[in-house]
Amino acid sequence: MELVCRLTLAFSLALFVGATNAVNPGFVVRLTQKGLDYARQEGMSVLQQELSKIHLPDFSGSTKKQHIKFKYSFNSMVIRSFQLPTSQISLVPNVGLKLSISGAFIQVDGKWKVHSKILSGKGNFDLKVEGLSISVGLQLGSDASGRPTISPSDCSCHISDVKIHVSGKFSWLVDVFHKSIDNALRKDIEGKICPVVTQSISSKLQPLLQTLPVTAKIDSVAAIDYSLTGPPPVTAQSLDVQLKGEFFNIAHRTPPPFSPPTLSLPADPGLMVYFGVSDYLFNTAGFVYQSAGKIESYITDDMIPKNFSVHLNTSSFGILIPMLSKMYPNMLMKLKISTPSAPFLTIEPGNLTTSPIMEIQAYVILPNSTLAPLFLLNLTTTIMVKVSVNSGRIVGDLELSRIEMELVHSDIGPFSVGVLNTAVNYYISSILLPEVNEILQRGYPLPLLDHIQLTDVIIKPSEHFLLFGANVQYG
Incomplete structure (x- = not known):
């Protein structure tokens, strides 16, 4: 699924690396005296x-x-x-x-x-x-x-x-x-x-x-710039390596319409290394894929388990929307899920959330295989984001927390969107997000030098950034 791949990148890789022409770094690696x-x-x-x-x-x-x-x-x-x-x-x-x-x-x-x-x-x-x-x-x-x-x-x-x-x-x-x-x-x-x-x-x-790469190609659309913004600042307590941290479009690099916030890492010398990951990273990923028109996907009836009550056909949906089965009896349906604006990650103390606005365009599949529009829904969602580190790789998990629906347009007459609440919740939480989470669990590597392994990892969401702390083993 196209959307699965794009959301996977937007919810995970962007948490680590991603800021051309940025005043502040999008990613900071801090070496303590212990390190x-x-x-x-x-x-x-x-x-x-x-x-x-x-x-x-x-x-x-x-x-x-x-x-x-x-x-x-x-x-x-x-x-x-x-x-x-x-x-x-x-x-x-x-x-x-x-x-x-x-x-x-x-x-x-x-x-x-x-x-x-x-x-x-x-x-x-x-x-x-x-x-x-x-x-x-x-x-x-x-x-x-x-x-x-x-x-x-x-x-x-x-x-x-x-x-x-x-x-x-x-x-x-x-x-x-x-x-x-x-x-x-x-x-x-x-x-x-x-x-x-x-x-x-x-x-x-x-x-x-020199083994630190400055550009990582993600796919045919995007790459990540995590080159240094300048010589590492040194204080009496620590050494900071400041990375640009910005996703960019390979074919046409456009500066994002926002800037990274200031990262203020806490003075904690307990571990060898700390990673300060700005929420700016996720947002540049969403900006790139949204601008390229890549955050969209389709759900068809063959993707829905047989034991679920509402299948993607006019017979099942006709129970909820009687006019649908009268206009298009016994036909299969198809849903197109897209985002009219780039998803935006919010990192707060103890909490990571994203609230992407989604659009669901429902179609009926006519006997000649063409699509006829049925209705357009606007979805406001809240998704909880959980991350961890495993063997030097970031792994993540998404969980749907809230969803609100609004009928934007209907080609089959007016109806109450409340009748679709169960079906849409199921499609998002049980079909779309599990596909994304399966890929997230494979993990994506942190920007580490060769032969570096992390141990004793701690993760702490802070204001506008995610703090990773760890000890290091070389070999």
């Missing part, structure tokens, strides 16, 4: 692996001691362990993030060789780098396509202490010039850490952010 700490933990394991791959080149030098010139070399150096026990990520208001690592230490194995005119020696050594600290500034932004970007703005590294232990013949010689060796190793290691850190950000983290 950033989780991301830091996941990132530290990756960074530790990358730092462990640092290649330390051979180095050599010479020094004099008591007029004797010694030449030394250190080679075959391999990092056996690189530990990052303590790290912290901080929000820097109006700038981005600051990653701080302290108390890190490195263990290195290698070979040494010393030579002079009077003696020479060689052996193995192990090196311990202690009190390593790293500080990295992370600048957040958005690229021309509307995807988020992250880049290192600064990086510094400092080593507090270097300890070396040597073994082999004449190993005591190393103690003669250990200060030169310590300084050389310290300088070499410090010079290699920041390039690895910045490269890891560019090669590991930035590609992950």
